[in-house]
Amino acid sequence: xxxxxxxxxxxxxxxxxxxxxxxxxxxxxxxxxxxxxxxxxxxxxxxxxxxxxxxxxxxxxxxxxxxxxxxxxxxxxxxxxxxxxxxxxxxxxxxxxxxxxxxxxxxxxxxxxxxxxxxxxxxxxxxxxxxxxxxxxxxxxxxxxxxxxxxxxxxxxxxxxxxxxxxxxxxxxxxxxxxxxxxxxxxxxxxxxxxxxxxxxxxxxxxxxxxxxxxxxxxxxxxxxxxxxxxxxxxxxxxxxxxxxxxxxxxxxxxxxxxxxxxxxxxxxxxxxxxxxxxxxxxxxxxxxxxxxxxxxxxxxxxxxxxxxxxxxxxxxxxxxxxxxxxxxxxxxxxxxxxxxxxxxxxxxxxxxxxxxxxxxxxxxxxxxxxxxxxxxxxxxxx
Numbered sequence: 001x002x003x004x005x006x007x008x009x010x011x012x013x014x015x016x017x018x019x020x021x022x023x024x025x026x027x028x029x030x031x032x033x034x035x036x037x038x039x040x041x042x043x044x045x046x047x048x049x050x051x052x053x054x055x056x057x058x059x060x061x062x063x064x065x066x067x068x069x070x071x072x073x074x075x076x077x078x079x080x081x082x083x084x085x086x087x088x089x090x091x092x093x094x095x096x097x098x099x100x101x102x103x104x105x106x107x108x109x110x111x112x113x114x115x116x117x118x119x120x121x122x123x124x125x126x127x128x129x130x131x132x133x134x135x136x137x138x139x140x141x142x143x144x145x146x147x148x149x150x151x152x153x154x155x156x157x158x159x160x161x162x163x164x165x166x167x168x169x170x171x172x173x174x175x176x177x178x179x180x181x182x183x184x185x186x187x188x189x190x191x192x193x194x195x196x197x198x199x200x201x202x203x204x205x206x207x208x209x210x211x212x213x214x215x216x217x218x219x220x221x222x223x224x225x226x227x228x229x230x231x232x233x234x235x236x237x238x239x240x241x242x243x244x245x246x247x248x249x250x251x252x253x254x255x256x257x258x259x260x261x262x263x264x265x266x267x268x269x270x271x272x273x274x275x276x277x278x279x280x281x282x283x284x285x286x287x288x289x290x291x292x293x294x295x296x297x298x299x300x301x302x303x304x305x306x307x308x309x310x311x312x313x314x315x316x317x318x319x320x321x322x323x324x325x326x327x328x329x330x331x332x333x334x335x336x337x338x339x340x341x342x343x344x345x346x347x348x349x350x351x352x353x354x355x356x357x358x359x360x361x362x363x364x365x366x367x368x369x370x371x372x373x374x375x376x377x378x379x380x381x382x383x
Contacts, residue, residue, distance in 0.1 A: 048073075049365055049382075052296055054297060054298050055300070056079065056081040057081065058302040059087075061301045066099075066101070069299070075100070075365075076101070077102075079095065080136075081138070084125055085125050103133070104137055106140070108125050109143075123168040126172070137177070141181065143162075144180055144213065163229075167232070170229055176235065177234075178225075178234055180218050184215050190207040190209055196346060202311070226258065230257075231258070236260070237261075239269070239270055246282065250288070260293070262295070268345045271340075290362050291362060294368050294371070295363050297328070310345050324342060332355055333355065336352055338352055
């Protein structure tokens with residue numbers, strides 16, 4: 001009997017009431033919209049102007065790049081992707097029209113397959129690029145990892161056929177920014193045990209596991225190349241091409257006074273905490289080589305694309321951009337544990353080195369002015 005009464009009560013409660021009894025909303029009342037919480041405040045960076053010596057800007061994307069970097073206190077950018085003389089004119093023209101930018105030229109490795117004397121012809125094009133307005137030369141990791149001088153034979157970084165290119169750059173006073181190799185984890189098995197698996201999973205072609213040339217072989221080629229041209233100034237990009245081992249980079253800097261390094265895309269590596277990387281050790285490194293370290297980001301900007309040194313499965317969002325720059329500035333300028341600028345390059349935090357202002361000024365700005373013969377007024381703090 002109780003069950004029947006209960007069921008009767010439930011069913012009666014579900015029956016619609018008369019239209020007179022139905023409550024209707026008061027449309028005259030304002031609708032309250034709850035606004036999303038404001039984004040957290042940005043890090044208050046040091047006012048020192050910055051020069052970014054390592055960017056890759058596509059033709060047509062320079063306005064976007066200038067706006068993006070200018071908002072971060074970067075007053076001048078170096079576009080390492082100027083191209084060979086055939087395309088360099090357009091890149092230089094855009095840079096001249098918009099300002100805030102200098103451009104490096106790139107060797108024309110297509111000459112390799114065009115008969116004897118290709119190294120000399122490449123050197124001639126470097127000279128042409130300088131005459132057009134390029135202020136340096138950028139050589140990609142394709143040298144040593146991709147370019148072939150014979151079928152199935154990789155052209156070595158220190159191949160003597162390329163000597164005319166490096167000698168001509170030295171004669172013209174053009175620094176050579178050279179990328180040799182890649183993170184050492186890229187030579188390890190690209191599975192979940194690899195500390196850079198998040199990156200390699202998205203970019204499987206970046207893996208050199210089982211490749212015919214080892215990381216150590218490439219680095220030896222790089223050192224022989226630097227040693228062979230003492231009158232040519234080199235920028236070993238990505239922290240001297242060996243951010244995993246600052247001690248070896250220090251040996252290179254001590255042996256080769258013509259070598260400089262940049263920090264592009266390697267704060268996650270040099271900022272980590274382990275046996276080789278500690279804030280006190282890295283701060284001492286910057287103090288010792290304060291005149292030969294250049295600030296760089298490896299920022300890549302296209303008309304629609306954006307790379308913060310590396311990318312994950314989806315394009316970077318504005319939040320990713322904020323994290324990238326805020327964590328970078330905090331690493332240089334403060335102490336303590338900081339979220340990695342680009343977690344896809346390793347799921348660890350970084351630990352700030354809190355450089356004093358005089359060293360920050362050198363790394364951020366005046367070292368680039370001295371090496372690249374830029375306007376010293378770029379480094380003056382504006383009121």
